[in-house]
Amino acid sequence: MELYTNLRAGEKGAWLSIGTYIILSAAKLIIGYFGSSDALKADGLNNTTDIIASIAVLIGLRISQRPPDDNHQYGHLRAETIASLIASFIMMVVGLQVLVDSITNLWNPIRETPSPLTAYVAIGSAIVMYFVYRYNLSLAKKIGSSAVKAAAYDNRSDALVSIGTAIGIFGAILGFTLLDTITALIVGIIIIKTGIEIFWEAVQTLTDAFDTEESETLSVLIHNVDGVIDLIDFKGRTHGNMMFIEVTVTVNPYLNVWESHQITENIESTVKRFKPYCTVVVHIEPHEFPHPVEDDYHF
Structure with a gap:
């Protein structure tokens, strides 16, 4: 490695x-x-x-x-x-x-x-x-x-x-x-x-303090990933030179498992381009729309 x-x-x-x-x-x-x-x-x-x-x-x-x-x-x-x-x-x-x-x-x-x-x-x-x-x-x-x-x-x-x-x-x-x-x-x-x-x-x-500027920068990057509707939770900590990020994002609830997984892969690759020594854990939640919508998001 x-x-x-x-x-x-x-x-x-x-x-x-x-x-x-x-x-x-x-x-x-x-x-x-x-x-x-x-x-x-x-x-x-x-x-x-x-x-x-x-x-x-x-x-x-x-x-x-x-x-x-x-x-x-x-x-x-x-x-x-x-x-x-x-x-x-x-x-x-x-x-x-x-x-x-x-x-x-x-x-x-x-x-x-x-x-x-x-x-x-x-x-x-x-x-x-x-x-x-x-x-x-x-x-x-x-x-x-x-x-x-x-x-x-x-x-x-x-x-x-x-x-x-x-x-x-x-x-x-x-x-x-x-x-x-x-x-x-x-x-x-x-x-x-x-x-x-x-x-x-x-x-x-x-004590797992994490730089607020890093949090804001990474949050913007994640929120702009195609398919992410909202970023509802962000946690970060460092171990030596390694950074560990845990995020929870919402996506279109009508996506299938493979499509949702692709979004997590895109989030990980986006963060790693900015922070190479970073491990990203992504949790997917279905987004709650005010009214039911049709599945209009596909890869």
């Missing part, structure tokens, strides 16, 4: 992110410590949370490839969402720790000027993460993976954080020593914000 092939291809992006984050976080933490830069150390901690998030995506992609079984008749596609939920908690805890350390340093400042090397490391990290972002974004578009796309946007935010870190360090080097700690404080806030956003998105998916 093409969906599972794409999930396997998505692992490349996760592995690239993991390897890059391991190298960058180690470099930032070590150089930030010896180079006396709170901002670079905070950025390094930010990358450690990204390692966890990338591993969560990788594990989720692996588990999501398991076929349906007796206990998981819709498959294991939500494993990725659960992994993201766990990663969001870890990110928020790390972000809170960065926040507490930064506030402590603001109240009890240690006036040390960061080494210029720390700024160069931050700039180099931003450049590397930008190229990782471009690769993962291209991969996400190619395979249609929302998880890899989310990872790409996380890569982009990390590049922006590193740029901000470099600016803060250069400011401290020029004499504004407090700017380095303030930058670390901002990085901590960004980590927590990212964790909250991932948490909220995961909760929305796990």
Whole structure:
């Protein structure tokens, strides 16, 4: 199945992110410590949370490839969402720790000027993460993976954080020593914000929330299918990258079984043209006309 092939291809992006984050976080933490830069150390901690998030995506992609079984008749596609939920908690805890350390340093400042090397490391990290972002974004578009796309946007935010870190360090080097700690404080806030956003998105998916714009678009498509008189019920939910739609439509009550079945086939093909990774379940109801009508609909 093409969906599972794409999930396997998505692992490349996760592995690239993991390897890059391991190298960058180690470099930032070590150089930030010896180079006396709170901002670079905070950025390094930010990358450690990204390692966890990338591993969560990788594990989720692996588990999501398991076929349906007796206990998981819709498959294991939500494993990725659960992994993201766990990663969001870890990110928020790390972000809170960065926040507490930064506030402590603001109240009890240690006036040390960061080494210029720390700024160069931050700039180099931003450049590397930008190229990782471009690769993962291209991969996400190619395979249609929302998880890899989310990872790409996380890569982009990390590049922006590193740029901000470099600016803060250069400011401290020029004499504004407090700017380095303030930058670390901002990085901590960004980590927590990212964790909250991932948490909220995961909760929305796990509680079967469905985008209202998607509902409206798909409802219009279904209502315009030839033979559908009315769309009286629409339900949607997502499992990982897979979308499940259940609809109830009314048709001419004088159609035979084969004609009604053709309408359901047309609905499924119409939705799949718009959303390839979508399973559609259609329930047919006879339309109640104000007055009896003759059978005027045939294929």
